[in-house]
Amino acid sequence: MASSCATPGCTNPVIKPLACPICTQHGLRYVFCGQQCFKENYAQHKKIHTLMKQMADPAGGGGHRRTPPDGITCPLDSPREVKTSLPTWARSYNFTGDLRPALLSPRRPVTNSRVLTPDYATHPGGVSDSEQRDRASNNNIRVYGADELEGECNLRYACAMGREVLDEGGRALRVGVTTDEIDRVVHEACMERDCYPSPLNYYNFPKSVCTSVNEIICHGIPDYREVQDGDIVNIDVTTYSRGGYHGDLNETFFVGNVDADGRRVVQTAFECLQSALAMVKPGTLYRDLGSTIHRVAVANKCSVVRTYCGHGIVYHSNLHLRTSVNKGSLFHTAPNVPHYHKNKAKGVMKEGHVFTVEPMINLGSYEDTTWGDNWTAVTRDGKRSAQFEHTVLVTKDGCEILTARKNEPVMKWDPDLLQR
Incomplete structure (x- = not known):
């Protein structure tokens, strides 16, 4: 049974x-x-089947797909016109908006021997065996104790490292920079902090950070495209510390002169997360966050993406720090935290629960589709999307934002922090 x-x-x-x-x-x-x-x-x-496509050999040989496959990468010293050319898959793809991908740089190596790697880091298909086992179990929501929150390399530390790495990536963002350069900055910032960049090779994701521009909802792959004046750019960072914990957060930035609609969708995404986090406390139903997020989005004439949700981040006590590979920690696990109205999420918040809230807000329809790279989720109508995310801890009478900036105990809208 x-x-x-x-x-x-x-x-x-x-x-x-x-x-x-x-x-x-x-x-x-x-x-x-x-x-x-x-x-x-x-x-x-069936959306999970999209992830499976990444692990299939495009030639039909039954093996795992090379990461990334031919027709997508080119060396760092290639001419600009080569770097900014379309990947093979994109040459016949029917795009929903104006954004176009460019080629990718080669995968960046883990150069720090002190970095602990999760179980999927070297798997040929990027599969997390521990997550697969977790899904087959009761998948209960873990309650964290004080010993797991405090001290070097524990949960607060992992989240603090994520905050520092995102800030480094945000400072590098400007008109004319490539999202590949953001990936380089994030990757090196992780190495400097003895952290593994959690997205790298997760189900064959080829980069160390997700960069989602304009109509990209999430899971954008950094490439050689140069960021343009007026773009909105989400940088989604997760760091995996030597203690065996993931710290997950993201922010959407204004690049140059962003128009009124672009600024509206970014502020709405922020306020959706702000309103949801105000509800986090013991006794709150996980499903109720979606109703609050929905009300804020609709009031600002925006919609809420339904395909992707917030999630738990679990540490398992069978981690042995003497080994270089962690066989137990989970990037994504219970609870599921949907962001839309009338969802059927299970669970009641309890003190010690840790999870992410990360509403994705669109200017137009909530519907999404996926590019031919099998990762990049975009709006079906080509209109822009924005997102903010924090990892939070349920406390006795509210919540602690583990990925907040220093001296920022609560979220406060400050567009100057996001202007690049």
Whole structure:
């Protein structure tokens, strides 16, 4: 008997589990409580199949895809016209907006021997075995104790390192810089702090940070495209410390002269997160955050993305620091924290819970699609999107923003901090 249905929010007992056949073919186990639940929720569930495509050999040989494949990378010393040319997949792709990708630099190596790597770092398909096992278990929400929060390399430390690394990436952002340069800055900042950049090789993601420009909702891959005057750019950083913890956060920046609509969607995304975090305290239902975020977005004539959600970040006590690879910590786990209205998220907040809230807010429709690189999520109507994210700890009477700036106990809108 399986422990729970793969449909978010479903509480039906799984007596006769129905496994997704496509997931089973790829060695993953996602089970549903029955045929009806599987049919009704397949449109959302099949999005995980996009991740699986990354692990497939494009030639059909049954192996893992090279990261990145031919037609996407070029050396750092290549001519500018080569670097800014379209990747092979993009030459026949029907884009929804004006943004176009460029080629990628070669993957950056981990040069610091003190850096502890998560289990997916060297996996040929970037698969996190610990996350797969976690999904097959009860997937309960972990309660953190004081010993896991304090001290060198523990959870607060990982989040503080994430804050420092994001600030380094933000300072490097300006008109004319490439998002590949932001990736270099973030990668080197991680190395300097004995941290692994968590996105690197996670299900074959080829870079150390996500940079999402204009209509990109999330998971934008840094490339040789130069940032333009008027762009809005989200920098999404996660650092993995030697203590075995991930610290996850992001911010959207104004680059140069951003128009009124661009500034509106960025401020709305900030206020959506601000309003949601004000609700975080023991006893709050996880599903209720989405209603508050929805109200703020609609009041500003924006919409809330439904495909992606906030998540827990778990440390497992079976980590042995004498080994160079952590077999236990999880980048993404329970709880799921949807950001949209009338969601069916399970769970009630308790003191000691740690999770991210990261609403993605669009100027137009909430609907999304994915580029041919199998990672970059964009708005279906090509309009711009913005996002902010923090990792938070539920405290006795509220929450602590673990990824906040120093001397910033609560979120406060200050556009000058985001202007580049």
